[in-house]
Amino acid sequence: MTAGTKMTVRDVSVWYGAKPALSNVSLDIEREEVIALIGPSGCGKSTLLRTLNRLNDSVAGARVQGLVTLDGEDVYAPATDPVALRARVGMVFQAPNPFPKTIRENVAYGLRIHGLARGRADLDAQVERALTRAGLWAEVRDRLGDPALSLSGGQQQRLCIARALAVEPEVILMDEPCSALDPIGTARIEELIGDLRGRYAICIVTHNMQQAARVSQRTAFFDAGRLIEYGATSELFTNPRETRTRDYITGRYG
């Protein structure tokens, strides 16, 4: 583990029931980088993401083997509390999924359940900070009491990012965060990922190779549950080592 590594994945395999979803995957998530996971549908990239914050724990029949660490600590050790882990490893989902509550309450929720705010003024300040970081504050400052579902899809997704940021995670996992958004919403999220880089380690699953090329420093290409190629994004997209990677990024399949 180098000084810049936030999370490591070593020989991780995941099964859903008897079906293998991921086989012997090893990679690192660097502290100040964005890593993109790409590959055709069903290749295991989302499974890997949900393994990092143990969200698969609640899926019946899911089984994980291998080592995942966060700051050198075993994420799957018996002493690790998955609830505390998820406060450190935030997640943004494919379709925006704000709580059916007010805009303010969406961001405040994590702060409340973790007891992170000292009184009303502090809570308000932290909500504002998270919304500002997610690039949404200017649009919602006058309507914090409105239902979150009254926002546009792109705004909802940035609200979900603000909700994740509010509890000050160290890692942010994004599962195809732009797949339900229009090009303008997508551009805003990509810009935002650029702004957040350096402050958080970011791991993004995407179907969109141009997006991976734009936002990430490292890319991992998966196919059929295996990590085929993993390296610097500039390298992987211009000079892939594996034929399958080349075929995928040139659009020959996937």
Place this chain on the structure above:
Amino acid sequence: MRRHARRRRAAEHRFRLLGRAAVAVSIGCLLFLLGSMLVAGIGGIDGHFLRGTDATEATRAGIGAALRGSLMVLGLTLALALPVGVLAALYLEELAPRSAWATLIEGSINNLAAVPSIIFGLLGLLLFLGTMGLPRSAPLVGGLTLALMTMPVIVIAGRSAIRAVPGSIREAALAVGASRVQVTFHHVLPRAWPGILTGAIIGGSRALGETAPLLLIGMRAFIPAAPTGMTEPATVLPVQIFLWSDQIDRGFAEKTSAAIVVLLVLLFAMNGVAAWLRHRGEVRR
């Protein structure tokens, strides 16, 4: 081609007629019941009838005591069955590990909801009067017995309302570090609440109209006074109707019809509230 289209239209027409006939039969029955009871009983509904108690003379008899008994029984039924039913539904859906046991318990609850009410009456007789020695004919025992009957109905309705809460909400809460219990009480329960309440009201309206199990626990005596406590002897509306219907030769015909009208109005009102809650729940999401 044209003949094909004509045949299709004829089939559609026949289906429409059949559907209308089916609707007419069910609505017709209800209207006939309501109409005939209104004609026979409306004259019997006045202030004295609504406030009075049972009497040996038809002209002095009223349903005030039975109404009061019904409300006491229904209140106790819901006060017991709603929290227990909701907790059971939440536990089974959100927290219980999937296992053979869970499947077995699910099956038994479904069966329990289908058990005829008279069996619950027997259970109440054995358990509350026999073993526990509680007083006969009391709202306390009636409420306990009907709570046993209503609980599985609430569990089943509650579970389907809970299952209708989208998984993405649960994952969103888990992902910011909420525990399973926090997910359940902060997100799932508020979303499922209108559906749960609908189930509770439907279960409650069934309990309100129930007669057989209450007869078994002794609620069939002539009670000329309104109950003042949960352990006092009492009667309830459907039982009062049942008792009076046995004495129509002594001038109780109008009273019976009038009491039926009051009971139906109560039941319709409860179902109306349930429908309104369901509609509100649908609009909000």
